[in-house]
Amino acid sequence: MLDISQLSKTFADGGGLTHTALEGVDLRIGDREIVSLVGTSGCGKSTLLRLVCGLDQPTGGDIRLEGRPVTGPSPNVGMVFQEPRLMPWLSVTENVRLALLDLARREQDRRIADALEKVGLADFASALPRQLSGGMAQRVAIARALVRQPSVLLLDEPFSALDSFTRLKLQDHLVELWEREGFTLILVTHDVEEAVVLSDRVVVLRGHPGRIHREVDVDQPRPRSRTAVEVQRLKEEIIASLDLS
Amino acid sequence: MSVITLERRADLPPGVQGRATPRVPLPRLARLRAFALPAVLLLLWQSLTSAGVFPDYLLPAPAVVANELLALAAGGVLAEHIAITVWRVAVGFAAGALAATLLGALTGYSSSARAYLDPTLQALKAVPSLAWVPLFILWFGIFEASKITLIGVGVFFPVYLNLMSGIQSTDRKLVEVARVNGLGRFDLIRRILIPATLPSYLTGLRSGLALGWMFVIAAELMGASQGLGFLMIDGQMTGRPAIIIGALLLFAVAGKLSDALIAAAARRLTAWQDGYGASQESGRA
Ligand SMILES: Nc1ncnc2c1ncn2[C@@H]1O[C@H](COP(=O)(O)OP(=O)(O)OP(=O)(O)O)[C@@H](O)[C@H]1O
Ligand SMILES: [Mg+2]
Numbered sequence: 001m002l003d004i005s006q007l008s009k010t011f012a013d014g015g016g017l018t019h020t021a022l023e024g025v026d027l028r029i030g031d032r033e034i035v036s037l038v039g040t041s042g043c044g045k046s047t048l049l050r051l052v053c054g055l056d057q058p059t060g061g062d063i064r065l066e067g068r069p070v071t072g073p074s075p076n077v078g079m080v081f082q083e084p085r086l087m088p089w090l091s092v093t094e095n096v097r098l099a100l101l102d103l104a105r106r107e108q109d110r111r112i113a114d115a116l117e118k119v120g121l122a123d124f125a126s127a128l129p130r131q132l133s134g135g136m137a138q139r140v141a142i143a144r145a146l147v148r149q150p151s152v153l154l155l156d157e158p159f160s161a162l163d164s165f166t167r168l169k170l171q172d173h174l175v176e177l178w179e180r181e182g183f184t185l186i187l188v189t190h191d192v193e194e195a196v197v198l199s200d201r202v203v204v205l206r207g208h209p210g211r212i213h214r215e216v217d218v219d220q221p222r223p224r225s226r227t228a229v230e231v232q233r234l235k236e237e238i239i240a241s242l243d244l245s
Numbered sequence: 246m247s248v249i250t251l252e253r254r255a256d257l258p259p260g261v262q263g264r265a266t267p268r269v270p271l272p273r274l275a276r277l278r279a280f281a282l283p284a285v286l287l288l289l290w291q292s293l294t295s296a297g298v299f300p301d302y303l304l305p306a307p308a309v310v311a312n313e314l315l316a317l318a319a320g321g322v323l324a325e326h327i328a329i330t331v332w333r334v335a336v337g338f339a340a341g342a343l344a345a346t347l348l349g350a351l352t353g354y355s356s357s358a359r360a361y362l363d364p365t366l367q368a369l370k371a372v373p374s375l376a377w378v379p380l381f382i383l384w385f386g387i388f389e390a391s392k393i394t395l396i397g398v399g400v401f402f403p404v405y406l407n408l409m410s411g412i413q414s415t416d417r418k419l420v421e422v423a424r425v426n427g428l429g430r431f432d433l434i435r436r437i438l439i440p441a442t443l444p445s446y447l448t449g450l451r452s453g454l455a456l457g458w459m460f461v462i463a464a465e466l467m468g469a470s471q472g473l474g475f476l477m478i479d480g481q482m483t484g485r486p487a488i489i490i491g492a493l494l495l496f497a498v499a500g501k502l503s504d505a506l507i508a509a510a511a512r513r514l515t516a517w518q519d520g521y522g523a524s525q526e527s528g529r530a
Contacts, residue, residue, distance in 0.1 A: 053425060073425045085422045089440040089517040098436065099426045130519035144426075 002029040002052070002152060002184060006061035008209070009047050020209035021047040025061070027203065027212065031151070034178065034185040036195035036202045040242060044210030045188040049154045052186065053079040065152065075099075078145030078183075082157045084137035086129040092116065093125045096144045115147040116140075118177065135166040139173075146177065152184045160190060167191075171198060175222065192242070196234045197224050204241050214241055305487045310494070313487040317476075330461055330472040331499060333389070337396025338457045342450060344397070345404035349449075352405075353412025354438070363409070370402050374456075375463060382467075392464035399460035400453040407449025411442035444518065447511040451504060458500045473499075 007025040010018050022044040029035050037045045050056045052063055054072040063070040065077070078099075086095045093112050100108040116122045119139040129137060138158055145153060155174075159167040171194060178185055189195050195202045196218055206213035216238055220230055287307060293299060294306040301309075317323035348366070352359040377398060378391075385391035415438055423433045465474020473492045480488030 055421060055424060073427055075427065079425050081418070081421075083418065085418050087419060087422075087437065087440070088519060089515075090436070094436075098422065098428065101426075101428060101432055128517050130517070 001031060001066060002027075002186075003064040003067075004028070004052070004061070005064075007048070007051065007058050007063060008060035009044070009051060009056065010059045022051075023060075023209040023211055025210075025212055029184055029186065031184055032178075032182050033201065034187065034199045036199040037186065037188045037205060038190070038192055038195050038202060038238065038242065039205035039210065039213075041190075043205045043207060045205055046156050047210075048205075049079070049156050049186065049188060052152070053077045053154050055079075075148040076151050078148060078150035078153045080138070080141050080145045080153070080155045080158045082160060084129070084134075084141040086132075086137055086140055088129050091126045091128055092121060092132070092140050095129070095140055096147055099144050099147050111147050115143040118146070118180075119143045119173070133166075135162050135170060138162065138170065142174070142177070146181065146183075149181065150183060152186065155185070155187045157188050157190060159194070167194075172223075174198070192235050192238050193226060193231070196231050196238070197226055202234075202238055204238060206242070302484065303486060305490070310487045310491050313485065314491040314495075317488075317491075326472055326476050327495060327499070330465065330474065333392055333396060333464070333472065334454075334457045334461050334503070337393045337461070338400050338454055340393065341397035341400030341457070342404050342453055345401045345449070345453070346408060346446075349405040349408030350412070353409040353442070354434075359409070366405065370406075374399050374402075374460065378463075378467060387468050392461070392469070395464050396457050396460045399456040403452035403456060404446070404449040407445045407452070408442065411445030411449075412438055414445075415441040440517075444511075444515050447507065447514070451507050451511075454503055454507060455500065458496065458503075462496070 004027040008023045010020045013019050039045055051058050054070050096112045096115055097108055100111060116125055119142055121139055159170050199218055202216045204213045224231055291307050294304060352363050381391040381394050385394055419437055423437050462474045465472040466478055469475040473495055476492045477489050
């Protein structure tokens, strides 16, 4: 259970100016739930994820994971950024190893092989990042985030730089991984259809500073068809609530 | 079972155990392309001198220069001159690069070290390096110590600046990956900062080496009884342009060879780079 209460974040811009990106955000996310965050650019979605994974510290409120406050990065929370962020000088294997450095070498190797198998990149274990396509690189990033078997996986617009065909494949792939591994998934996306098709709940953020505007439950069985009437209806509804600014 | 089909790439064999792309060795002839321009210049030089465009006492013919060098080489004198100059550059370079590496790593990594040290170092950099000469001669005498110090100073600044700025401009996004994955200080330095900084550090070493060669001449012109720089002064005093030109050519060869050493090391160490140059290399069959 991830419990976010009264979370706010104010950045000091230097020169005494401040900028509040998030204010009074309350959000409870159950185990194995898939939640999407949508909202217009600059409403604080990335800021929220960075707080949850411990990269930034909140200026108000708190975040608890299984009852314990989040104070910094932990193996329990995996993060995939918008860009794959692979080290260009490390092979695929060594990039994934970055998440495992505190384990014994043999355990590292076993887990890396396992994770690469899961994302379908076992054959590319010793390739360098420059030899990978965009979709493959993002799968390595997903493998790196999942190799610790975190209880929460955070994804910040992970597919936005990919072509629509690759994006659809990776969405399906993500759901399969989720079904097998059973992590909690929080996904930031600009693609409202993606949010509806993937999530149990879509959270709409709005405004400056960003607050939760509304939450939409998606009670549809999986796998979902992108063209299903209900999916399209929810999509229209959410888009309408985004536009009203 | 892999969950999605692999997007195989045409340029990668299946399961390519893709270290750096294997470099296709260039055919021997293609390597000779680098010598085309020197050959043309040599021909031009030869024809200008044999046509008598320039008088002998200003620009002697290539053969005259070659003979002069051979005569020097026969007695073993030339080898000694070359050795002492190379030794000065090597020691000065090693000392300057070592100091620059220590200080550059410190000021690049730690912002408080930077706050304390960098302004002073930048101010010292503003002093034209040759302006140190009188002081160094006063302090260290006219023999080796003052020469090597001067060369070391020349080498220091490009290495220092490139290393410091290389560390500082390491992509914040990659450092965040290290933080998310809980890398300790040591792993952050070893797996991320050092490789990220390497290209700029190597550039610094190459410019440092070039300055090392520049400063060795300065040091030897100012007073030496041996070395290529001394040979040039000697040629000037005794009115033998062939010796001056010969020494110049030897400087060019030595500088080029030592730079090629660093460049070769750089190519190996940064083979992961995805630059325009690399694509040209691997695209050439
Ligand atoms: N490090 C920072 N310092 C100052 N302001 C920041 C910083 N990071 C984010 N902000 C500000 O906080 C606000 C929210 O930014 P954030 O990146 O969370 O938006 P977002 O919802 O992810 O937008 P997008 O959809 O474009 O990615 C923006 O106004 C941004 O300028
Ligand atoms: Mg964002």
